[in-house]
Amino acid sequence: MSAPSNAGNSVSQIARRAHSRNPCVTQPDRGLDGMAEAFVKTTKRDYVYVGDLPDAKTVLDLLPAWFDDYNEHKGIKMLSPRQFRRLHTN
Numbered sequence: 208m209s210a211p212s213n214a215g216n217s218v219s220q221i222a223r224r225a226h227s228r229n230p231c232v233t234q235p236d237r238g239l240d241g242m243a244e245a246f247v248k249t250t251k252r253d254y255v256y257v258g259d260l261p262d263a264k265t266v267l268d269l270l271p272a273w274f275d276d277y278n279e280h281k282g283i284k285m286l287s288p289r290q291f292r293r294l295h296t297n
Contacts, residue, residue, distance in 0.1 A: 250277065 254273045260266050271289060 246277070253277075 250273065254269070254276075255266075258269065260269075274290070
């Protein structure tokens with residue numbers, strides 16, 4: 208079964224129109240990137256490298272406590288994603 212002859216033309220026309228438009232590109236926020244990098248670096252240094260982590264389940268089980276400890280230490284008292292979902296699903 209073959210495609211109608213105008214199908215290729217319409218797809219290529221759509222592609223040309225989409226390509227000719229100016230894309231909306233957001234600039235990265237270097238401040239947020241730096242915060243994320245600091246969080247990952249601190250988490251690895253303070254929790255991952257010093258812990259006994261035999262498998263992924265152990266890491267997942269420890270994450271909530273790591274978030275709590277990190278937030279208390281930094282004084283930001285933010286919720287982990289799991290805590291946020293629990294709080295806002297009810």
